[in-house]
Amino acid sequence: MTLAALTGAQYEITGGDYLAVVTELGAGLRALLHRDRPLVTAYDADELPPGGAGQLLLPWPNRIDGGHYRLAGTEYQLDLSEPAAGNAIHGLTRWSSWSLARHDPHAVVLHLALLGRTGYPFRLDLTVEYQLSGDSGLMASVTAHNAGSRPAPYGTGSHPYLTAGAPAVDGCELTLPVSQWLPADQRGIPSGPPSDVAGTQFDFRAAREIGTVTLDHAFTGLERDEAGLAWARLTSDGAGTALWAGPGYGWLQVFTGDTLGPERRRRAVAIEPMTCPPNAFVTGTDLLTLEPGQTVTHRWGIQAIGAAG
Secondary structure, eight states, X not given: OXXXXXXXXXXXXXXXXXXXXXXXXXXXXXXXXXXTEESBOOOOTTSOOGGGTTEEEBSOOSEEETTEEEETTEEEEOOOSBTTXXXXXXXXOTTSBOEEEEEXXXXXXXXXXXXXXXXXXXXXXEEEEEEEETTTEEEEEEEEEEOSSSOEEEOOEEEOXXXXXXXXXXXXXXXXXXXXXXXXXXXXXXXXXXEEOTTSTTOOSSOEEOTTOOOEEEEEOOOXXXXXXXXXXXXXXXXXXXXXXXXXXXXXXXXXXXXXXXXXXXXXXXXXXXXXXXXXXXXXXXXXXXXXXXXXXXXXXXXXXXXXX
16 A cells, blocks of 8 residues: 655656755645755655645735634634634645646646635635746746635735755844834734834844844835845855745745744744735735636745855
């Protein structure tokens, strides 16, 4: 009898000096390497993604307070997938089996039909494509199509942990292209409006050492290059990893892993591109409403930096 891995089928792709592994479970990014150097926190095929590593977050990223929201005058209650804090967290698809639509040496495409359920009675067809190029590294394209008969609330995010190869992030330099940070309570729910990062410990607009700063915050006010991309970077001794967020990703959740187990605590930095902030189903902030028949695509990616790049 053949024993199957917890994360299901494993889809390996390559591009130049890059190699990635994507899983059937949740269409997650299990590994990404450049010249055999990890760019993100990897995990075993027979291990559940630790701390959400590499997971795709749909149809909302981050948290919904109490799992309760109102849309067009109707109340909805989601299951509390973060029971200790009383929240619904990171959407509905990360523990689903995604179907393979295409797999070639440089790309893999996975699909999921998200059918209606209590708390989210909407119908979305979801597709993610991971591509690797020797010149530009990883590009992830996340597409949602409203295949149902009613408008659907929607947001997306992804949860890669960037690593620069250092044993701890304290000595790494972090660059974040953001001008505002979002205060939150102990449950991860926003507790006030966005505030200016200037003069605070959260100002990483110019590269600087993380040191003892603890990060588990959402940031916005993204600065973009001429191509419309916002770049975050984590480096150590001149080498490291860069993440870019394309148009539509107006937020980055940044997490230094302080609440993870000792083997993973502060070993990498989760830099999570999000289309909306925590609790967007409640507040409506940057929340998308997909009309029946509407399709939307968002793109983000990762590249190697410096000596190994």
